[in-house]
Every structure is written in C-alpha cells, then in structure tokens.
Amino acid sequence: MDELLSVAEMYRADQLAIAAGVPGPALMEAAGAAVVRAVCERWAPHPTAVLCGPGNNGGDGFVIARLLLEAGWPVRLALLGTRSALTGDAAVAADRWPGPIEAADPYILKGNPLVIDALFGAGLSRPLEGHARAIVEAMEGRTVVAVDVPSGLHGDSGRVLGAAPQAALTVTFFRRKPGHVLLPGRTLCGEVVVADIGIPERVLDGIAPQTAVNEPSLWRHRFPWPALDGHKYARGHAVVLGGARMTGAARLASVAALRAGAGLVTIACPPAAFPVYAAGCASVIVDPLEEDGAFARLLQDQRKNAVLIGPGAGRGAQTRAAVMAALDARKACVLDADALTSFADSADELLDRLDKRCVLTPHEGEFARLFGDSVGMDGDKLSRVRAAAARSGAVVVLKGADTAVAAPDGRAVVNINAPPDLATAGTGDVLAGIVLGLLAQGMDGFEAACTAVWLHGEAGRALGPGLISDDLAGALPGVLKALKAQD
Numbered sequence: 001m002d003e004l005l006s007v008a009e010m011y012r013a014d015q016l017a018i019a020a021g022v023p024g025p026a027l028m029e030a031a032g033a034a035v036v037r038a039v040c041e042r043w044a045p046h047p048t049a050v051l052c053g054p055g056n057n058g059g060d061g062f063v064i065a066r067l068l069l070e071a072g073w074p075v076r077l078a079l080l081g082t083r084s085a086l087t088g089d090a091a092v093a094a095d096r097w098p099g100p101i102e103a104a105d106p107y108i109l110k111g112n113p114l115v116i117d118a119l120f121g122a123g124l125s126r127p128l129e130g131h132a133r134a135i136v137e138a139m140e141g142r143t144v145v146a147v148d149v150p151s152g153l154h155g156d157s158g159r160v161l162g163a164a165p166q167a168a169l170t171v172t173f174f175r176r177k178p179g180h181v182l183l184p185g186r187t188l189c190g191e192v193v194v195a196d197i198g199i200p201e202r203v204l205d206g207i208a209p210q211t212a213v214n215e216p217s218l219w220r221h222r223f224p225w226p227a228l229d230g231h232k233y234a235r236g237h238a239v240v241l242g243g244a245r246m247t248g249a250a251r252l253a254s255v256a257a258l259r260a261g262a263g264l265v266t267i268a269c270p271p272a273a274f275p276v277y278a279a280g281c282a283s284v285i286v287d288p289l290e291e292d293g294a295f296a297r298l299l300q301d302q303r304k305n306a307v308l309i310g311p312g313a314g315r316g317a318q319t320r321a322a323v324m325a326a327l328d329a330r331k332a333c334v335l336d337a338d339a340l341t342s343f344a345d346s347a348d349e350l351l352d353r354l355d356k357r358c359v360l361t362p363h364e365g366e367f368a369r370l371f372g373d374s375v376g377m378d379g380d381k382l383s384r385v386r387a388a389a390a391r392s393g394a395v396v397v398l399k400g401a402d403t404a405v406a407a408p409d410g411r412a413v414v415n416i417n418a419p420p421d422l423a424t425a426g427t428g429d430v431l432a433g434i435v436l437g438l439l440a441q442g443m444d445g446f447e448a449a450c451t452a453v454w455l456h457g458e459a460g461r462a463l464g465p466g467l468i469s470d471d472l473a474g475a476l477p478g479v480l481k482a483l484k485a486q487d
C-alpha cells in the first residue's frame with residue numbers, strides 16, 4: 001500500500017526509527033546520499049549550487065554538497081541564516097562540509113544551472129517572505145532538485161506558502177506526503193523519487209496512516225468479478241433517474257454502470273423523454289414514470305438495489321423528492337450534480353439523512369454549495385473532503401485533477417492516474433455511473449468510489465488526447481481485463 005504520511009506522521013516515523021535504534025545522523029546521511037544518487041543517475045557533473053536552510057532540510061543539503069564534491073562535482077554551498085544557529089544533526093552535517101559556507105543570496109545561482117533546494121522541508125511553518133522568498137523566486141528558470149519538498153510547498157496541503165520553485169526532481173524519504181500528490185504541489189514537485197533511508201517499515205504499525213494514494217492494492221481483492229455460476233440478478237440492478245431535457249447525462253451513466261458490471265440497468269424517465277432514452281443503448285431498460293409517486297413505487301422492487309440521481313436530473317423539488325424516495329427505500333445511492341445542487345438551500349435536510357452506502361460526487365462548485373456552511377472552503381482538499389464525509393456520514397468524492405475520496409471513518413485517498421484529457425463534458429456522469437455499477441454489485445461505498453475513480457482515470461489514459469465522454473465506457477473492458485490479469 002502506498003501510504004501518504006502527514007508532516008506530523010513523518011516526524012513520528014523519524015522518532016520511531018530513532019527509538020528503534022537508527023541514529024538521527026544516519027537518517028540524514030542516508031537522505032543526502034539518496035538525493036545524490038538520484039541526481040547522478042540523471043545528470044553528468046556540472047556546476048551546482050546547494051542552498052541550505054536553517055533546519056534539518058538544510059542539514060540534508062550539507063550532506064548532499066559533501067557527497068557531490070566527493071564525486072567530483074563543482075559545488076558551491078550557501079546557507080540561509082548563520083552557521084552558529086545550526087543545531088543537532090544539521091550542525092553535525094555542517095561540521096563535515098569541507099568547503100566554504102556562502103550567504104544565500106540570489107547571486108550564488110549565477111553560473112550554476114543546477115540548484116539543490118534544501119531550504120525548507122517538513123518544518124515549513126509560515127509563508128516565505130523577504131530574503132527566503134527572494135532566493136526561492138531567483139530559482140526560476142534553473143534546474144531545481146528539491147530535497148523532501150520544493151521549499152515553500154506545504155507537505156500536508158500541497159499549497160504554496162508565499163513562493164515555491166518549480167522542481168525538475170523531488171527526492172523525499174520513506175513515504176510521500178499529501179503535498180506531493182495534491183495540486184499544485186504535484187506539479188511543482190516534478191518527478192518524485194521516494195527513497196529508503198533506513199526507517200523500518202514496522203514504524204507504520206505505530207502510526208496507522210489513514211491516507212493513501214488510490215491504487216488497486218487498496219480494493220482489488222474486493223472487486224466483484226462475476227462468478228461462473230452467477231446470473232444477472234446476482235450482479236445487481238441499478239437505476240438511473242433520467243431528466244426531461246439533458247438526456248445525455250443519464251445515458252452516459254447507465255452505459256458506464258453496465259460496463260462496470262451491473263447485471264441490469266434501468267433508466268427511469270419522464271414519459272415525454274421515453275423515445276430519446278429508448279433509442280439509446282439497447283442493453284439499458286427504459287421505464288417511463290407515468291404518474292406521481294411512480295419513482296418510489298419502482299424502487300419497491302427489492303432487486304433494484306442501487307440508485308443514481310443527479311446527472312441531467314434538473315434542479316428543484318422533484319429531484320429532492322426523488323433523492324428522498326431513494327433514501328427512504330434504503331438503496332445504495334450515488335448523488336451527483338443536480339441532486340447535490342438541489343439541496344443548496346437546505347443542505348442539512350440532505351446531510352442528516354445519509355449513511356456510508358451513499359456516495360456523493362461533487363466537483364468544487366457543488367461541494368461549496370452543499371458543504372460551504374458546514375465544512376467551509378478554506379481548508380485543503382484532503383481536510384475538506386474528510387470533514388464532509390464526517391459531517392454527512394457518506395462517502396465523498398471531491399472531483400478534480402487531484403480527486404480525493406473520503407469515508408466517514410476518516411480513511412481517505414488521493415487519485416493520481418487521471419489525465420487532463422478527462423476535463424471534458426460528461427466525464428463526471430460516466431464516473432457516477434461506474435460507482436453505481438459497483439455499488440449494485442455489492443461493493444462497499446468507499447471501495448466502490450475508490451475503484452470507480454481509478455477505473456475512470458485508467459480509461460482516460462487508455463484513450464488519451466481527443467477523448468470524449470462517450471468513449472470512456474467503451475474503454476472499460478480493456479482496463480478491467482488488465483486489472484484482472486494482475487490477480
């Protein structure tokens with residue numbers, strides 16, 4: 001599993017490693033050596049400036065400068081702050097640096113195309129200002145190798161505090177932090193190398209991380225592959241509420257639910273729209289809702305076990321009533337788009353009714369409308385999605401290029417396989433449909449959401465530039481085949 005450790009958890013990992021007998025200076029030596037290894041694998045020796053900060057990130061810098069010098073590289077080292085203010089392992093590392101210590105002014109970058117950024121790492125505590133900010137800004141246009149994180153990037157949030165350089169390579173230690181995968185951090189880090197510096201894996205038992213990169217090892221063992229002796233009803237009967245006018249959304253979602261493995265999919269729609277839906281995918285059942293209360297009656301069929309409401313549903317009382325009908329019928333639910341926005345003025349009415357069999361799939365705008373009052377929009381993506389899941393009791397998928405998924409019990413993942421090509425109309429409807437298809441097959445809400453987000457990203461990658469949402473469901477068989485081959 002690819003855990004993501006918060007800054008506090010990373011410090012804990014350090015302490016646990018030291019308590020287990022790995023000396024602090026040995027960790028710093030290994031950290032520096034790992035950076036040098038990564039650098040030497042990518043570049044031939046050329047003039048390099050190592051910028052060291054006042055803490056242990058700077059200590060790593062002193063090790064790196066010494067090892068590069070020993071490897072024959074032309075190296076200059078500059079320190080932000082004074083040598084006498086260095087303490088602990090950083091002071092030990094500075095003692096072992098044989099060369100001059102220069103002042104960290106932008107001029108040191110002149111003539112040094114490669115910059116090792118060891119100014120601030122996990123200990124960044126406030127926005128960069130003044131001198132620190134000036135030297136970070138002066139790195140623009142150079143090839144930057146960041147130690148742990150680009151200085152100014154916060155390891156928990158992925159946000160920039162004041163300024164941060166664009167790194168070509170970031171070498172971090174033991175595990176990545178959320179800031180390496182959340183935007184804009186992920187972009188600023190460039191290539192990320194995770195180095196083993198001798199922290200024993202078992203320290204994770206004492207930390208029990210709750211955050212991970214979304215990858216198949218988290219949920220593959222629960223994927224509902226069809227049984228040889230199964231039949232279609234064993235694979236669930238999913239229902240999609242179709243709207244009167246934006247009919248494409250429900251059609252995209254229904255096909256995606258089928259491709260994700262649901263045994264049957266029904267679109268329930270206004271009678272006037274029946275011909276449009278019926279002319280769509282032949283594998284989808286279309287059921288016109290002839291009179292008031294017809295949707296609730298349709299859901300009385302116990303075999304219909306999962307419901308999607310929102311894509312193209314229209315905003316207002318009718319959609320709110322449909323959501324309440326699905327919740328009253330105790331179906332596994334995916335609520336997306338208009339189903340979320342319809343509760344913008346009465347969020348608590350919805351949030352008080354949800355449970356972990358409900359998956360909400362908002363983008364940032366829908367999230368603000370539904371959770372703006374209870375959770376707020378100031379926090380980073382991971383904190384907000386976690387707070388939203390805790391508030392609602394539901395699984396929340398906060399969509400974007402760095403989609404994050406949280407369960408009400410505190411578990412969360414960040415998804416990293418989605419290409420930018422997925423930023424096109426209708427792809428959210430397809431995602432909602434994949435979640436629906438997995439819920440219909442009995443997957444638990446959090447696992448269904450994580451699986452769906454990953455499958456959606458892989459389908460996007462398989463198609464690449466030029467993809468439109470109509471293509472995505474068709475790419476799922478190939479993605480699923482490859483996933484199955486890994487078993």
Ligand SMILES: NC(=O)C1=CN([C@@H]2O[C@H](COP(=O)(O)OP(=O)(O)OC[C@H]3O[C@@H](n4cnc5c(N)ncnc54)[C@H](OP(=O)(O)O)[C@@H]3O)[C@@H](O)[C@H]2O)[C@H](O)CC1
Nearest residue numbers: 027028054055056057120121122123124125126127128148
């Ligand atoms: N297992 C590991 O991950 C290992 C990591 N190592 C490296 O250690 C750093 C973390 O070191 P730490 O000393 O805790 O923190 P930093 O070096 O990142 O920064 C702390 C100093 O920076 C000052 N600071 C913080 N923010 C600012 C700012 N905006 N402007 C100016 N100065 C700032 C801070 O000052 P305070 O006043 O806040 O105290 C500190 O002086 C980790 O990232 C790794 O690189 C080890 O090598 C071992 C293994």
Ligand SMILES: [K+]
Nearest residue numbers: 117120149151
């Ligand atoms: K750094």
